[in-house]
Amino acid sequence: MSDVLSPQKTSAAAPPRVGFVSLGCPKALTDSELILTQLSAEGYQTSKTYEGADIVIVNTCGFIDDAVRESLDTIGEALAGNGKVIVTGCLGARTGEGGENLVRKMHPSVLAVTGPHATQEVMDAVHLNLPKPHDPFIDLMPNSFGEAGIKLTPRHYAYLKISEGCNHRCTFCIIPSMRGDLVSRPIGDVLKEARALFEGGVKELLVISQDTSAYGVDVKYRTGFYEGRPIRTRMLDLVQALGEIAEPYGAWVRLHYVYPYPSVDEVIPLMAQGLALPYLDVPFQHSHPDVLRRMKRPASGEKNLERIERWREACPELVVRSTFIAGFPGETEQEFQHLLDFVQEAGIDRAGCFAYSAIDGAVANEIPGMLPIEVREERRSRFMAVAEQVSADRLRRRVGATMQVLVDSAPALGRKGGVGRTYADAPEIDGVVRLLPPLKASKTLKVGEFTRASIVSTDGHDLVAQPI
Numbered sequence: 001m002s003d004v005l006s007p008q009k010t011s012a013a014a015p016p017r018v019g020f021v022s023l024g025c026p027k028a029l030t031d032s033e034l035i036l037t038q039l040s041a042e043g044y045q046t047s048k049t050y051e052g053a054d055i056v057i058v059n060t061c062g063f064i065d066d067a068v069r070e071s072l073d074t075i076g077e078a079l080a081g082n083g084k085v086i087v088t089g090c091l092g093a094r095t096g097e098g099g100e101n102l103v104r105k106m107h108p109s110v111l112a113v114t115g116p117h118a119t120q121e122v123m124d125a126v127h128l129n130l131p132k133p134h135d136p137f138i139d140l141m142p143n144s145f146g147e148a149g150i151k152l153t154p155r156h157y158a159y160l161k162i163s164e165g166c167n168h169r170c171t172f173c174i175i176p177s178m179r180g181d182l183v184s185r186p187i188g189d190v191l192k193e194a195r196a197l198f199e200g201g202v203k204e205l206l207v208i209s210q211d212t213s214a215y216g217v218d219v220k221y222r223t224g225f226y227e228g229r230p231i232r233t234r235m236l237d238l239v240q241a242l243g244e245i246a247e248p249y250g251a252w253v254r255l256h257y258v259y260p261y262p263s264v265d266e267v268i269p270l271m272a273q274g275l276a277l278p279y280l281d282v283p284f285q286h287s288h289p290d291v292l293r294r295m296k297r298p299a300s301g302e303k304n305l306e307r308i309e310r311w312r313e314a315c316p317e318l319v320v321r322s323t324f325i326a327g328f329p330g331e332t333e334q335e336f337q338h339l340l341d342f343v344q345e346a347g348i349d350r351a352g353c354f355a356y357s358a359i360d361g362a363v364a365n366e367i368p369g370m371l372p373i374e375v376r377e378e379r380r381s382r383f384m385a386v387a388e389q390v391s392a393d394r395l396r397r398r399v400g401a402t403m404q405v406l407v408d409s410a411p412a413l414g415r416k417g418g419v420g421r422t423y424a425d426a427p428e429i430d431g432v433v434r435l436l437p438p439l440k441a442s443k444t445l446k447v448g449e450f451t452r453a454s455i456v457s458t459d460g461h462d463l464v465a466q467p468i
Contacts, residue, residue: 015133017045018126019053019082021074022152024061026208026256027116028089029152030161032059034119035088037149039126043133050081055111055130057122060103062091062178064357068102075107086125088114093178094360116179117164145200148193154408156448157204157427158197162190162238166210167217170285171296171364172325172356175210184216187224187233187241195245203406203448204252205242206426213259236266243275250450252406254426256281260304265311272315277423280311284322287342288335291328294367308346319424321350326383327376328356330369336379340386349394350430350461351387355380391461395431398422398455398463405433405453405465407445414438414445414467420453422463431461438467 018039022032035057036046047053056078060071071091078085087103093115096102103113112125126132144150151158165180166173194205209215216222216233223230231237242253253276258264260282271278284304286292312318324339343351355376358365403422410418418435425431435445435453445451445467453465 015043015045016054016130017047017052018130019047019050019056019078020059021056021078022059023071023074024059024063024067024089026159026206027161027210028059028061030159030208031089031117031119033149033151034117035059035122036152037144038119038123040144040150042123044126044130050078053082055084055086055126056082057086057088057126060087060089060091062089062094062102063175064354064359067091068094072103072106075103075110079107079109083109084129085110086112086114086122086129088116088118088122090116090175090178092116092118094174096360145202146196148196148200151197153427154448155201156406156408157206158202159206159208160190160194160197161185161208162212162215163209163218167214168211168298169296169363171294171367172285172328172359172362174359174361177361179210182211182214182218184218184233187216187231187238188226190238191226191231191241191245194242198246198249198251201448202251203249203450204254204427205246206254206256207239207242208256210257211259212255212257213261213264235263236270239267239270239276243270243273247275252277252423254279254423256426258282259298260284260307261298262307265307265314268311268314268318271318278315278317279319279321279423279426281321281426285325286328286335286339288331288338291331291335291339294330295325295328295364305342305346317423319349320346321352321426321430322348323352323354324383325354325356326379327371329364329367329371331371331379336382340383343383343387344390347394348387348390349424350391351384352429353380353383353387388461392458395458395461395463398424399457401455402452402468403433403455403465405435405451405467407435407447407449407451408432410435410445410447414443418445420445420451431463433463433465434459436464436466443467 058075058078061067087110092103092113094102096105111129114121163184165182166176167182215235219233221232221234224233246253258280270276405420407418407420417437420433451467453467455463455465457464
């Protein structure tokens with residue numbers, strides 16, 4: 001049973017217990033955090049096992065076939081282990097042949113099925129099947145971050161979702177059909193949550209959405225308010241404010257899912273000033289203009305190369321990570337070679353790649369020229385070989401540098417070393433820094449705190465460093 005939360009402190013009244021499984025991406029994780037916050041506020045407790053729970057909630061992923069299978073298998077395990085299961089998340093919004101709900105079709109005995117970002121619908125289903133023991137009060141959430149609620153991440157970093165949905169209609173993606181069009185959160189609410197997280201000890205804030213660059217487009221960048229002062233609902237103003245709030249706490253602000261719009265150019269100087277980490281997670285997906293057109297992606301590969309060059313001129317320390325698709329329908333060998341050349345010329349620091357997967361409901365399935373799975377997988381392997389070499393070459397430039405490292409693990413106060421990350425490493429998706437035992441007996445390492453370290457070597461995608 002993966003990702004099931006361990007129990008909180010119980011009371012003599014033996015409050016009702018809820019098992020919870022959270023699958024999928026960080027955006028799904030923040031949905032889980034909202035639900036758990038509401039559950040905790042109403043007095044529910046969480047169970048470590050299916051058998052020890054009065055009801056089980058499964059937050060699913062429905063993006064690619066492997067995720068669908070994992071979600072359906074997890075629902076089956078929860079039904080077998082408990083019998084009372086509520087399903088939420090992206091898979092809950094998907095339909096099978098004939099328009100029937102896919103979860104209901106495969107597991108008709110589930111109590112309720114909702115789509116993503118449906119906290120109230122989930123709570124309604126919980127209340128119907130397991131009445132709430134209390135009204136919500138903050139003092140029922142001893143492990144929360146106040147207004148920011150409960151987080152499932154380690155206490156020193158947290159995800160901050162700034163919007164839901166997406167206005168793009170990329171042909172390979174069905175997320176808009178599950179999560180809807182862009183809906184930006186009020187900027188005052190976002191900044192209040194950020195402050196609560198920093199006050200609670202968060203040292204790294206990871207800004208997420210489906211399209212971070214588009215923040216505020218849906219509300220025409222209207223003016224909101226934070227602590228009585230006006231502030232526009234747009235990415236530049238948001239990043240500026242987040243950096244200013246983070247500064248007194250010595251905390252990092254990291255941007256994810258940033259589309260390469262011209263407006264991003266305005267944010268790069270903030271990175272050079274230290275208000276945000278010089279790190280951009282940009283989902284390029286491909287480089288060849290014809291493939292990008294078939295994908296219905298913004299910007300061409302040539303424009304992206306020019307843009308990256310300008311970004312690095314303004315902020316030389318900038319690290320760029322991205323994801324790509326190999327073997328998209330109609331992709332020629334020449335177009336694929338264009339992608340390999342792009343990754344090398346652009347110097348993508350961190351790259352992931354998926355072999356194209358035909359997702360039910362995706363427009364790309366109808367594009368002529370679907371490649372055999374063997375060709376798609378072979379191109380993915382070739383891509384990763386090139387990307388990993390580029391990444392390794394760029395990583396070796398760090399050797400000899402002294403860098404700030406956020407400590408993620410430090411057994412015995414780090415006397416035998418530990419594990420951390422630099423500004424170039426997002427948790428769970430990039431490499432890590434393997435910290436050697438400190439040379440001084442008085443030097444200790446503590447999880448959630450920063451240490452300075454001298455980079456002595458590389459190890460694959462990771463750095464090896466000596467704390468100083």
